[in-house]
Amino acid sequence: MSKKHLENADMETAMSRVDGRVKVMGAAKYTAEVQLPELTYGVLVESTIGQGVITALDTKKAEWAPGVIAVISHLNTPGVPEYKLQNQDVIQKQLRVFDSPNIYYNGQPIAVVVADTFERARYAASLVKVTYAKQQSYSNLEDNLSKAVVPKKAKSDPKGFTTDFLRGKAEAFRDAEFQVNEEYIQPSEAHHPMEPHSIIATWEAADKLTLVDKTQGSQQTAASIAKSFQLPPENVKVLSTYVGGAFGSALRVWPHEIVAILAAKKVQKPVKLVLHRNQMSYMVGYRPYTLQKVAIGASKDGKIVGLSHASYGKTSMYEEFTENVLIMSRMMYDIPNVDTKYRIVPLNVSTPAPMRGPGEATGSFALECAMDELSYKLNMDPIALRLANYASQDPDKKMPWSSNYLKECYELGAEKIGWNKRKAQPDANQEGEWKIGYGVATGTFGAFRGGASAKATFKPDGTLLLQSAIADIGPGTATSMTAIAAKNLGLAPEKISFQLGNSTFPKAPMQGGSNTVATVGSAIVATCDNLKVELAKRAAVQKPEWKNAIAKNIKIVGTQLINSDDASSKVEIASLFSQDNLAELVVKGDAAPGEESKKYSFYSFSVHFIEAHVHELTGVVKIKNAVSVIDCGTVVSPKTARSQSMGGIVGGIGMALMEEVVLDDRTGRTVTASFGDYHVPVQADIPQMDMMFVNERDPYLNPMGSKGLGEIVIIGVAPAVANAVYNATGKRVRDLPITPDKLI
Amino acid sequence: MIENNTREKEEKELSGNSRRDFLKKSSVITAIALTPVAAVKASDLKLDEKLSDAIEQxxxxxxxxxxxxxxxxxxxxxxxxxxxxxxxxTGTKKGCDQGQCGACTVHxxxxxxxxxxxxxxxxxxxxxxxxxxLSDGDKLHPMQEAFIKHDGFQCGYCTPGQIMSAVACIHEGHANSETEIREFMSGNICRCGAYANIVNAIKEVKEGGAI
Amino acid sequence: MNNFQYKRVSSPAAAIAELSKDPAAKLVAGGTNLIDLMKYGVMAPDKLVDVNHLSFDAIKKEERSLYIGATVRNAVAAGNADVLKYQPLLSQAMLAGASAQLRNKATMGGNLLQRTRCGYFYDISAPCNKRVPGSGCAALEGYNRMHAIFGASSSCIAVNPSDMNVALTALDATILVSGPKGDRKIPVSEFHRLPGTHPELDTTLDRKEIITGLVIPDNNFAAHTTYLKVRDRISYAFALISVAVAIDLDGTAIRDIRLAMGGVAHKPWRLTEAEQLLKGKQATVENFKMAAELAMKGAKAYEHNAFKLKLAPNTMIQALKTASGVKA
Missing domain, CATH: 3.10.20.30 (Beta-grasp domain)
Structure with a gap:
């Protein structure tokens, strides 16, 4: 293979993050850090039972505590206008904040205390006395499987992945010579971005609201809030300039945001509400606890005959949450007979949320572990097994892949990790006290593109300001957009600035589902093209030959505009402004997907390799090496892409080895809410890693040739770890996380 | 299970339900030579918040x-x-507010x-x-420069804590190997997972001898 | 967190006087545990007496012992040349605990008084006899994965979370305290207590007493010590099981040995019988296994912590192997 792919060393020297300086100086202002006059502080009071009714709420002591401005609950809420338009008897979609004394889960916000300082609000919140008529709550999935239902989404979206599905014959695995038939458990996981969810709500007027808010979509939050409060959409402004991570937790409006807006309405001052770390486990969604049953049958040569996959996930009593757990089983491998079944179990828990690599990460854990189990039954190399079932087109949509470099991924990764050191027999490789194992697993996620717009403001000094409403939760959106614009225009990256996270900026999707570069990047290309055409038009005033210039041939070189069709015809950029006495040139651009999704199936792919060492006596697992090879099309910003990928691997290691939100099913209360009890990987858990990109262009998705990246770097990591642990120890752990107690 | 979320102690402390009772029994009052009568008068005059400002600080x-x-x-x-x-x-971050993440690290x-x-x-x-x-005006500290170069962050929220911790890690003499850096930087959680890059940044600054 | 009075004291007498005067007063030093508990509403002292400025910040090698003052920071003690030379086990244990930032503030005295990390103790909506005597124990039939297998009672199955305390227990330290009735010395084995019917009491320290320091008697263990801590991640987590081993080794013969375990009881768990078994024996894996089996006598597991019945002896065997250098 010619060296087109990118390895660590190729990427470390690439362009650095454009917002790096402001971040390392501590000068980036995250939501809770925006300064407003007359700011007040809101602290939530939450339920301490899992199901029941509030019979009394004594707020007197809280109201009388020093500094307290108001205590707001269902007893005195200003109300959310949208609720009146909904059926009063049925709670649907979002939890209706302070709308009734009913409790649906433990930790539900039931009041907010607003005070002049954080300390006073926090103390007063502890003085609110709640009396309940308590009912039995139900939060355990296995105990309540009889309550499993087909989601409503299966009806509204019959072609989706929650509908019962059959290709060929059901349960065809039973006919096969080699079978795997197992259950896998993905426990609930909390996103836990380092920045707690925060909001500052300000009513500028009776019908005008400004929110500084942690969100993955400023415009989507604005629209949702405008609907809830029945405000003209243009009267809700949302700012989310810096978002300290989210991983899916900020893809929607949550109760605490409604609370802050209600509180601000009540006190007529800006209210800042910051969630406590513990509240981050149940107030802003979580990857739902999911039980999966996977059965695979294969013939002796490794060809899979049938695959059956069923998934049972938790959801709340008031809202349906579904995700694409089963997608990979339908499209990843060339299998003639596939049947899938998706169920949800409504319980006394808050509503889950998509968490990085959402359902696919959960589904891949079961599927890719089952594939590994099958490989041992067949006595076949797990990579060979996957290649034997490689799908040369999408077997689900029955369409060609837009691009698929999985084979290259397997090949590059196997060589990098030293796959030949892997012993085919488990528990057969030991150095001293440590058992050594290698594992592999595949990840995939749809490559999406939506519609977006951007605005460019170009100045005579050659500086360019680009704006889009898109959020940046960490991947480096401003950096990749700057890289795209710089490449398109020929402009030095230092001349470009990119502003985001503002609902008044041009239209953008939420930052989620790995579609930012494809969607917003396309709008940047369109905007830059428009800018070049506009400049050419102005150049034509000086030199008529510019009339025929086409965007792709136009470049900005130094202070001049160049047409590669006619190298001799250069114009000074400054002159294009001075000729019309222009101070700046403002250009917009729109981009939307075309008909390509009717012709091709779009997916990104990843293959993850893990070398795990497991201590023979204590069961401690050390990840010694991680290699991931990624097919995400052309890499737009290599340095940040590499970091984003490593971050996904770290998330996957956490998922595999330590992360678990545990509920006490007697009360439905979270018992691993704090960072001391809910373990995420720390520095000592993580080795140096090799991130490799195939870096082959996808010809169809967007002008950059890119596909999505953010999800595929976690999808498949947990099974790769589990498979490596099995290879090391011969112990198959099917219920995550793989903590030491499960390996002794 | 206890079905209310107030503490028994506070029940005792705040058994009365009048504002006067609160003031009388508040520890604030015992802290200074202010008679409850005066305090209650202050309360009646709605001066309690100002009062508490004066005596609780x-x-x-x-x-x-x-x-x-x-x-x-x-x-x-x-x-x-x-x-x-x-x-x-606000450069110093609140990540957990309970000593479990390192985002608030200062010297x-x-x-x-x-x-x-x-x-x-x-x-x-x-x-x-x-x-x-940490920086010298506009001139960044070598650790800040190294974090940019090695991309030791993504969302940036844990970053100030990481950098303050990293500088101290070298000063303490705990940056002599990758393994040692990893152990002594384990009190700073990065959910975006920039750990490997952070190690590289610290190694470079340590080897460069700038601090 | 309620507001409270804060008073910085500059003499032990003043600290004792404050504690005597106000039953709801608490001492604060590093603050790494108490302030956390106050934020959760688990503890709500009326007054904090700041003892950071008392002159208990010395580490001194004395004729037959090592003295460490109560306000010495854990990080300072862990890196101290005398500690490393004479009592390396203590240094290893302290470095296995918390994070660098926490160790920079946490003191010897404070760590001795570190309270349990039982999730139900921290959650003020849950019954907890340690937090509210008589309210019950939510952990008994709850999520008790981290909980005790030794010495628990029907009132409380919480564990002492400290690593330092495990090493001090193995090393037979003596805690120096001072109170209204004068000074006294408490052997560390008598300092921490089992829950019994009074789990609200973690230690035998009187409410009016302050810790001024601790003393570790000299020993011949320095060449063969190991503190092995097994946790859910590689660092910055509390122990599932930890084992402190100190061996006085004569070739391959065990002249003397100390063993203590963490993560298993309301107090650091000294393994005296296992020590007796190994004393005078050869350092062999076979003997280590026998000792580990003996050490587990009387262990009792709950719904979620049965793994400790195996992880504890396994960790002990590994710690013994590491400390003695015996591989097979």
């Missing part, structure tokens, strides 16, 4: 990033909340510590350095 003299501050603070105010909410030095008298578990008043007379005080 303590003087604090603290040097932050070379600048002396003479303040009055409630004893319960943490150093972290003082920095962020009062002094608007207290040259030693790295978690500002969320420090009461501000405990640091009377102390010298604090926060991320805002």
């Amino acid at each position: 303590m003087p604090l003299s603290i040097e932050i990033n070379g600048q002396q501050h003479n303040l009055k603070v409630e004893p319960r105010t943490t150093l972290l909340d003082l920095l962020r909410e009062r002094l608007k030095l 207290i008298d040259g030693v790295r510590a978690l500002s969320c578990l420090q009461l501000a008043v405990m640091n009377d007379g102390a010298k604090i350095t926060t991320i805002e005080g």
